[in-house]
Amino acid sequence: MSELPRLVLAREHLQLGLTPKQLAARCRAGALTRIRHGVYVDGPAWAALSEWEKYRLGVSAAAETFVAPTVFARHSAASVWGIPTIGYGRPIYALTLKNDGGRSRAGVKRHYARFAGLDVVERDGLLVTGRIRTVLDLAAYTPFTQAVVPVDHILKADTTRGLAPVSKEELLFAVEGNYTAAAAQRIRAAVEFGDPRSGSAGESYGRALMWAAGFEAPALQYEIRDRSGRVSFSDYFWAEGRVAGEFDGVVKYMKPEYLKGRTASQAVVDEKRREDRMRAAGFSVVRWVWQDLMSPARLESALSAAGVPRRRARSARRRPE
Template sequence: MPDLPPLLLSRDRILHGLTPNELAKRVRAGALVRIRHGVYTNGVAWRALKPWEQYRLRVQAAAETFEKPTVFARRSAASVWGIPTIGQHHPVEALTLKNDGGRSRAGVSRHFAAPAGLSLVRREGILVTDRIRTVLDLAAFIPFTEAVAPLDHVLRPDGARRLPAVTKAELEAGIGSIYGAAAGRRMRAAIAFADPASGSAGESLSRALIHLAGFEAPVLQHQISDAAGLVGYMDFYWKRSKVVGEFDGEEKYVKPEYLKGKTASQAVVMEKKRENRIRALGINVVRWDWADLMQAGTLERMLAAAGVPRRRTRSAVTDAQTPH
């Protein structure tokens, strides 16, 4: 994640030589953006951030304004750890150690957590639940389709943050007696399904939707070669129906580590040539993006039209009815 723009707290405005009227004037002009009550940041920098980066800054803003130490959890802890989550416009989430059902105020959703066995870490100046507790909480309390991406992520080493991979055994051990029986079943089902071979949050969400729609499980990162050599590694491959599935995230055409010195237009042309080589082998290619994943039923219709086989009817019904 790039460096986030600095925050300006209204209580410190006098240090910057600003009056309340000047603050308000800069907000109206777009030079400043009000993130939460009493917290502002540079408007141009804010608008250049991705939604998940804006969310991370909102967590930082909340931490700056609370007088008492606050433990951030679930999606907010995930944002600090660099663990991807699905969706936008989530509230900032923190813990309360008082068993009063939790409460939400000042734009922060509070969740009860018993203090016994609660492992906390101070990271980037913010107090958060540890990585295992963070992804387990997500698996326990958000839908299965959204819980897969965080679990897939922690099963891989995070080289950018120098964090080791977490094992499924460690995740299972972390469940302990903290959660109820129903939450435990949801977590174990998500852990069993999680796979470090998923290359991105979009691939993880795709795989979860594919599973719930009752399709056969695809092979992940399948290598395809032709007479000219290696064509590439496919996100999803169904051997029986000879279908390749490719998730097109914006990273493929924007991030330098994916472009490898090419322009975005060059990357698009190379991707098209790659797809032509795959089709020349008699393999059908289905491509989808975030918009397709966010529209209920779209991915299922695309894969069904391409001839991707379903699991046995009985097993498909059973899996689809699993609580999530």
């Protein structure tokens, strides 16, 4: 994530040399964008942000409007940690230590949490739940298909932020005493399914959708050699049917570490040639994009047409002696 634009606070209008009326006029002209009451940001800079970045900036904006110390949690804490989540338009999530039902207003949802055992960290000037607690909360209170995404992420090192990987054992150890039996069951399902080999949030979400649709779990980052011995790595692979699956996240055609000096158009051409080599080696290749993940029926139809195997019933997985 690039550096976020600075927030402009109405309460600091004297330091800014602007009156409240001037701030409002700049907002009407598009020079500023109002994020929350009394909190603005440069208009063009806001328009250039991704939805993920806008949400992250919204968390900081909310923090500027609260007087009492506030601990951000779930998707809001994840945005501060750089942990990917699925879906846009979510409220800001914060914790309350009073078990009175909490108060949710102005786009902020508050959830009760017991102070005992609560891991709180200051990061980027904000109070947030710790990485493990954040991921466990997401696994406990979001659908399985979405919960797999943050779990996969935390199982590998975050080299961009210098954060070490967390093991499945560490995640499961932190469940005890902090969740109901039902929530703990949901967490275990997501953690057990988690895989650090997943290459991106889109790959994680796609894998979870496949499983929910009844397909066999694929091998990840599978090495494929063509007849000349040239190696390619497929995002997904199913040995039964010899099917390779590829998720086309647009971001990878923009990241310098992926492009390696190539233009985006050259990267697309190279991907096509790589796919041709896989087909020539006798593999079927099925490819999908984010829009397909947002419509799981389309993904399921593509996988079925490519011959991706369905899971066998539990009673059929072992032949009788």
